[in-house]
Amino acid sequence: MALVVQKYGGSSVADADCVKRVAQRIVATKQAGNDVVVVVSAMGDTTDELIDLAQEVSPLPPARELDMLLTAGERISMAVLAMAIANLGHEAKSFTGSQAGVITDSSHGKAKIIDVTPGRLKSALEDGSICIVAGFQGVSQDTKDITTLGRGGSDTTAVALAAALNADVCEIYTDVDGVFTADPRIVPAAQQIPRISYEEMLELAASGAKILHLRCVEYARRYNIPIHVRSSFSQREGTWVVASSEETEVEHAIISGVAHDRSQAKITVVGVPDKVGEAAAIFRLLAEAEINLDMVVQNVSAASTGKTDISFTLPASDGQAALTALNKVQDGIGFESLRFDDRIGKISLVGAGMRAHPGVSATLFGAIADAGVNIEMISTSEIRISVIVDQDDVDTAVQAVHRAFDLDADQVEAVVYGGTGR
């Protein structure tokens, strides 16, 4: 008998009919002989509606109370899902994050899980119950207040419970068939990836692929929990996210996929005195403002002026805070001006195979250049190359790169089914 943790997102439980269909899938998993723990998000637009309600009474609601409010969403979905399962003749019990033992720090709205003590879930499983757990929420170790985990929180809840319960698999249900080589809305020929390593999935998630959240993949990698990303609307196999091994490496494609991200902005600090410590002062300041930088480029200073420009990218939503913080220290640091550009896009090519294939960057830059797109910034990791382009060029560049690396479905089908002629 296996222990399966399943996570269903808001679109999978959008209304009563969806809830009933999900209940049937859960019961089928149970009837196949598995113990089942289900993590569920709030139904459909519930969370947005609750945020709207909060805005009606307060423009800046206290974070503790906003968490209290938002956690009502999963409370509703989990209870209704447990009812739907009971209606199919199986015992189901719902548990809040607190009841399920999801212990967090006290950072309301973006709490981190610091411990999971699933004693009540274990007892319920031993009694033969299906456990339904509220995603996205926990209880603070220090204050005993209710917390939420922030974006991707329900995925993280599922993986954390899978780890604490030593589950065999964590199934993440969504409205697509798995992880694709690119966003199918931009690249219709994008293909589903059957198997991908944690490392590659981390790079894809960090690069804008929205299907799994970074924290969830990090958690799965740390505890070696296999994630199976699949559609709640079909029975098809989805994408397995697993530890890389030599075996998988050998059969692995050079490139896993192309991710893109339109949510970043670029700030350029113009005319920074080229002295030791000036750049460090700028980045320390931004770190203190809790702003996460992504790419950083420092130009070679002009010998004539002894000044340089420093550019960096960051989430566009942090742009105003960063500009405010920088403006305050303009005199102290002595830079000339600030430039802000939120009309940028980032394109990232991810693949464990690129470690062993030195030609990858040349092919990438060539494909983007051939498509007539200008590259503004470049950054690389061991298994990823990212470039910044104009936001209007994102689709063109993604399509060109996807084609250049033979990721389009037709070409791959040619390889697989085209016989020995090639």
Place this chain on the structure above:
Amino acid sequence: MALVVQKYGGSSVADADCVKRVAQRIVATKQAGNDVVVVVSAMGDTTDELIDLAQEVSPLPPARELDMLLTAGERISMAVLAMAIANLGHEAKSFTGSQAGVITDSSHGKAKIIDVTPGRLKSALEDGSICIVAGFQGVSQDTKDITTLGRGGSDTTAVALAAALNADVCEIYTDVDGVFTADPRIVPAAQQIPRISYEEMLELAASGAKILHLRCVEYARRYNIPIHVRSSFSQREGTWVVASSEETEVEHAIISGVAHDRSQAKITVVGVPDKVGEAAAIFRLLAEAEINLDMVVQNVSAASTGKTDISFTLPASDGQAALTALNKVQDGIGFESLRFDDRIGKISLVGAGMRAHPGVSATLFGAIADAGVNIEMISTSEIRISVIVDQDDVDTAVQAVHRAFDLDADQVEAVVYGGTGR
């Protein structure tokens, strides 16, 4: 500095504007120098909407899960109310029933409070916070599951917290100005009662007056917590429900008010053998089915047949269960048939003064007879007389009784303002 517990019902917090107005009232109480604990119900129709949602997935949802679902309603209202108070510049913290220390038994949907351990509320009050507590809910001592208290639960939560915190007053806010001598929709001349004893309020509540629930008044009486029932839409003084004292007794009206109840039904067991123990067997059976009887009448048996009829009243909603239970034992007990009548109404006259005024029942029966209404059953307590009439006659009988005991407003105003001429 006083400690004030305030309770706001669903209609007082029906939407964001209502919540903001309630927040202002709470802040005014705080600014007047009081510590404030607020108990709040779910907003407007939230609870009904959640019940509808449950019905969509299951005709008979498990009670544990229904409680989990319904408690989302107060979670929303309390968080939003805390936000609205924070927006006025005062610190407010919301607490679930469980967090507030409302410990109950495990009877989902109708749990009883067995202990209140408000440690977190006390700490928050010491820190200067206003405490907002979810009404209607608690946590089971045995299973640690979330429970709801059933009808009138938020009033009971408020009084229980007032008792545990040793509060100076428990203010119950509603959409009318307090307790009236009769339902103003039936008797437009009904008057607000400024002061009433726990005992009289208990009788009124048990007799169908809906303004305060029986359990809440019982709780207040046991712990001697003064209740102030008042409108959330005005600043007027409402009705104080307090311990009776000789002082209040002297100045007290003979009659406090007239209550009515259309939710009862009457069952007659026809042709019961007039042997020792037959009636007891019937009532034991109904007790085992957890059916609460109200009035009971056993006719004198006819000497010729040795048989008698037993009639009793009960909540109409329990009618089917009672008939089913009785049908099962028809052969064993040997009664002839069952009659069921849910077209009845109960009218109750309540007043501590009737103890010392023996003419009350004569006036009551006379007034009803003069109004041309037939009395079907009668029951009395020390401070209450109730009669069963045809449901269509309820309004007529209530109006007649109210007038007969000089409770109509014009007459009383004549007493107060009419000078010494009378």
